Amino acid sequence: MSMAAREPQRIALITFPGIRAFDVSVVTEVWGSERDSPALPPFELRRVASDPDVPIPLRGGLTLTPDRALDWLPRADLVLVPGIEDPDADVPAPVLDALRRAHTAGTPVASLCAGAFVLARAGLLDGRRAVTHWNLAATLAARHPTVAVEADALFIEDSGVWTSAGTAAGIDLCLHLVRTAHGAEAAAAIARSMVTAPFRTGTQAQFIEHPTPRADRDADALADVRAHVLAHLDAPHTVASLAARAGMSPRSFARHFQATTGTTPLHWLIGRRVAAAQKLLERTDHPLPEVARRAGFGSEVTMRQHFATHLATSPRDYRNAFRRPSGRPDGEGHVPAAVPREGPTERG
Template sequence: MPTVALAATDGMLHFELALAHEVFGADGVVSPWYDLAICGSAPVTLGRFHLVPDHGLDHLARADTVIVPGWTDVDVDPPEDLVDAVRAAHEAGARVASLCTGAFVLAAAGLLDGRRATTHWAHTEELAARYPRVEVDPDVLYVDNGSVLTSAGKAAAMDLCLHLVRLDHGSAVANTLARRLVVPPHRAGGQAQFVSTPVPTTDDHPLTALLPWITRRLDRPLTVVDLARQANMSTRTLGRHFHASTGTTPLRWLLTQRIRRAQEMLETTDDSVDVIAAATGMGTAATLRRHFNRTVGVPPDTYRRTFRA
């Protein structure tokens, strides 16, 4: 069973810590799931909340994945014992992920030197100024460097946690968990941090009816003109609403949904790549392989073997 260690010390943000606990400590989504441990050097005070860790910070080095929640006061250096424990965990082979301003802990440990990273948009300038060897990207939800991952704040922390679940257990499981948590199943890490409306939230939103309409027709050759006609608006207006609501264009959003559907079919069916290409609107296996490899990083057949194993 994969092991996850959640670092907990005074001065951390309780929202990000609770969020990670909800994702990696969830029961009944898959079996096996995760063996979660909360690690800290002493009882922790998080605002009005008090928490007693399961293990000391040295336990971080025994985990497969280490999660470092946000840091409340970025003007104050994080505790040396936390920084040392995070560095030791990475040196021991752990995958280390920070949520929100937890990136300051990773940067202090030297894990972000020479790497692209992000944090909450309000603190990206401070992170870049204090740690000039870090390539700070203020415009993305999260950055995956393989063994080191960083996210922006609040909702983006959930995006990164679901991304980790997707890497470990596949898209079908991550989507099941997202439905249980009532959050969007996937927002790509490269999506902009700040959009006026991340997802449609009201019945009268221009995209509320359109997005489900699209996902029910992923097997069809849809164009921007088709989407605009269905939404009863011009293509320019449609593009403006999509950018405001999703941070991307209609066709890029559509391609992402096609790739996610292909992932689920590769994980849960024995359908051939040709059948999946047709079912996801890709047309041919060659087209699916090209887009899938570029987006996911591996060919469809390799992806299927990985998750079937």
């Protein structure tokens, strides 16, 4: 089936007074912009409100015009709740009721930043893991003690309910939701148009903590190491070998690497290899053992284990779901092992 023949994925953006304009813009940029790319499926983004005839004021003198009522939610494939300006502000009861019904019907529900407070008030986070902006995590935990608040994750999924940390982490979650539904190629195409990284590794810890500034030569050495790894993912890499390349001891290298990226060298490496394997599975017909070798996993078994951990699927099922119908291997059937150039680890 061609991309043009696909049914659009229906996205419902929940709107009411007090939502953040930035989050509305992020959702609109990801699912509501017209893009000319064969990698992208069609989307239908609707701004849903209790009363679609009443414009919704946003901070900064902006106004949002809804285009659907809450009774449109049963048609949605995904429901998104933007962050709210004030976690203590009232949320319209019809909105909370509609969110409960959507989740009960099995529709994935996701919130950005302080939108987690809305999901908590609807009862959708009771007994579940969740995250919000690090500065609001303690407040969410105190006001909703049945929620297992994790202070440092960028985004979390638990039983079909997604939550994300503050501001830029909302972009991470939105791109991840595209990647989960439509594959890495679609998420990367949207990320390129937004001039942002298709995914970030690490946690909010990289923003909460304030490590001692490093000498520029250390930062340059770490950037060179990461660039080398991305260009040679199929080679064996250890903390010791990477530290030697950076001219550091393994302990110092690991400490500087985590302070720079918010994650360990091993976790960063595995994430890049998973991304490389995704592209190979989407773009080529290489057998699974060859995909594992090119991505640097060494064996199909190891690759399968990491796919289960990171993507909750198998390489074979991922290929069946996301293989591009008109895709062709690059050059003589070769797709470089390296994933796209590493994006920034922080955003303003």
